[in-house]
Amino acid sequence: MPISVETCVARHIGDRKEQQDRVALFAHPTRRGTMMAVLADGMGGHSGGAMAAEQVMLKARQNFEAFAPRHETPEHLLDGVINEAHTVIRLTRFTSEQDPHSTVVVFMLFDGQAYWAHCGDSRLYHFRDGKPLARSSDHSLVGELQRKGRLDEAAALNHPQRNVLLSCLGSDRLPQISHGCTVSLAGGDSFLICSDGLWAYFSDQELADALHSRKAREAAQFLIDEARVRAEGYGDNISLAIINFVEVPAVAAVASS
Numbered sequence: 001m002p003i004s005v006e007t008c009v010a011r012h013i014g015d016r017k018e019q020q021d022r023v024a025l026f027a028h029p030t031r032r033g034t035m036m037a038v039l040a041d042g043m044g045g046h047s048g049g050a051m052a053a054e055q056v057m058l059k060a061r062q063n064f065e066a067f068a069p070r071h072e073t074p075e076h077l078l079d080g081v082i083n084e085a086h087t088v089i090r091l092t093r094f095t096s097e098q099d100p101h102s103t104v105v106v107f108m109l110f111d112g113q114a115y116w117a118h119c120g121d122s123r124l125y126h127f128r129d130g131k132p133l134a135r136s137s138d139h140s141l142v143g144e145l146q147r148k149g150r151l152d153e154a155a156a157l158n159h160p161q162r163n164v165l166l167s168c169l170g171s172d173r174l175p176q177i178s179h180g181c182t183v184s185l186a187g188g189d190s191f192l193i194c195s196d197g198l199w200a201y202f203s204d205q206e207l208a209d210a211l212h213s214r215k216a217r218e219a220a221q222f223l224i225d226e227a228r229v230r231a232e233g234y235g236d237n238i239s240l241a242i243i244n245f246v247e248v249p250a251v252a253a254v255a256s257s
Helices: 049-065 074-095 141-147 153-157 204-213 216-231 250-256
Strands: 003-012 021-027 035-041 104-110 113-119 123-128 131-135 178-182 189-194 238-247
Touching (some): 021 049, 049 074, 049 104, 074 104, 104 238, 131 178, 131 204, 216 238
Antiparallel strands (some): 104 113, 113 178, 123 131, 123 189, 189 238
């Protein structure tokens, strides 16, 4: 059965004075069926967070539009986006009085497969038919404690140091980059990319249910509204991108062709 791709991006300033998150979806200018989603969370507590997130967006678009599969793999492209954005952000520190930092998640759909890479604590989730399949691991102190079995999910959400990152763009150290991919996409697959201003208020299954029971735009609105309620007036910036793979009935596919 043919599959269509349904997408949505959304942001909310939360209860902050400035929106430092950035999120975007790009279609490749010449390669049909090739797209990129990128999200950057400018670091709260560091001046210039919005500037850092903008640099991530610019570098992602530039590198994606220059993507040449004969000469580079999707993984190399994603690495290049993150490493080059890190370098640009670092250089910005020398040309301004600001100290920009950012997290990043980059997702790419190419040749019927999905690839992603991230640095920091912004996340990518992969759901299938309303069930969680995969989730990126946070490059944070709390994430490291969880990986070592010293902290469970419930304790992690309320840990006083849950915002302490071990890696991000713009720091003195090279960014830690983690990769993921899936080689068999099907109708019912959904991907959610989001900043901690969203995921901090939901379990994995709650997020899966929201995407499974609603169209992308409706799911985005529901999640933002619910996060705002649960934040109780203390919410961070929110940003998210949703990519849904939807089976198209044969009759509808013929009618739209």
